[in-house]
Amino acid sequence: MPDFPNIILYAIPFFILAMLLELYVTAKHQFKSYETKDAFSSIAMGLGNVVLGFASKALVLLVFFWVYDNFRLFTIPVAWWSFLLLFFVDDFSYYWFHRVSHECRLFWASHVVHHSSEHYNLSTALRQTWSGGFYTFIFWLWLPILGFHPAMILLQMSISLLYQFWIHTEAIDKMPKWFEAVFNTPSHHRVHHGSNPIYLDRNHAGILIIWDRLFGTFQPELKHEKVSYGLVTNINTYNPIKIAFLEWTYLFKDAFSGSKTLKSRVYYLLKPPGWKHDGSGKSSDDLRNEWLEKNTKSE
Template structure:
């Protein structure tokens, strides 16, 4: 098995330096309208990141075993470790990430772990560290088609790390818009601010990892609007800095909805697979409903 360095561990000093630099920059008068850093919120995000790293030792073993099992037993081709295969893997991994990320917003079972990343009402580089403690144990299923094609598991894990590192720097309000050609192709702070917005028009948009082209191709792209300032967080915020609650509160809510009350077996199952906001009695509102209400309201203005 080829050996590649663990890029995330090497990047930790860069993370710390970047957050300190951002903290300095955003205290300037030019950025007085941003929410910036809030001590409890930032430490909660860092705690979630540290928990993700520690639990990552266990989840990475599971992921490696799963990828290796598919690669060793079912691969259709054998793709060599070469520069051109990394180019192909770059696009394949980014497509896998798009669908993982999109489904994580459209299926409550995956949202239960992904909601952690959206739980902060602030948007800065520390928010990028607010990572799941549970998702790593099952989200890898979106990447199983890569070893099936013949990409080596070590290559896949390396590219997944590269994608995660890229997404760190886009969690900031200190960068407004980049050159038009870059905004057209790549995920940027502007695009990702939209993704973290709880404004109805911004809900479940811009699921990109590195390339924003997937959102444009599959109809989930939404530009940041000058007259609609992003409001960060959730439609219903959890209002806690407790890392354990942040990590598991949606799991609790989902399982409570699934197993309590008088419901049919079908309805219980649908609480796991339907989007967040769905209710069996029809009283729930999905992000599409909220977006349509916003669009109708703004047409009348």
């Protein structure tokens, strides 16, 4: 068992210092990116994620080791080249986990937490799920099958999470063009957090934006379309318990109450957020297409 440190815990002091620096910079330039109650809610969600992470990571390690010991095709050594390969396959896995988390309501129920803030700053990066860690790891199950050691996988997942911290800011406008072309940046990720129809479900990248460009989900930040942060319908609460579980209650109510066919109940779990069995709902694709049609005509 490779002895890798829990780098997320070591990074906590850096998170605090970075948020204080961002607060100073944004205040100096008169940005109103922080709201006290919202920031404390995000920090509370982050702390809850760390605490619950001890249990979820134990479960993930247990499953990964079972798969690794019984089903691996190769034994990939812990070496510099294997970490380089792991960097790409982990980021590929993250892209599809993130994309499905926006396109399937069962996964959206945990991921919506991260999008629930109407502000965009480094504290928003800490607004993490309390439930997702117990089941979203399935998108990485193919890695121990390939032969990557479970400890390597968890380390790379933590590295990816650390990278994504700094892109949650309005204090940085654009990075150099070559960087914007390859990597996820504050500009790309601001789009991802936008509730504007044109920005919905775009830029699912973890570290590399190349996956969005390759699979047709890339959307640049538009100068004439200022990002409006939050959800299509905001939850309007700072209560961490509600932030963590409100969408789960809505999902269970939609899927298991009222008079519906079994097929409709299953669809509430699998279809995108916004889907309704009576056809009255609108998905992000519907909202985006309406926006494009309206704005194309106006031009």
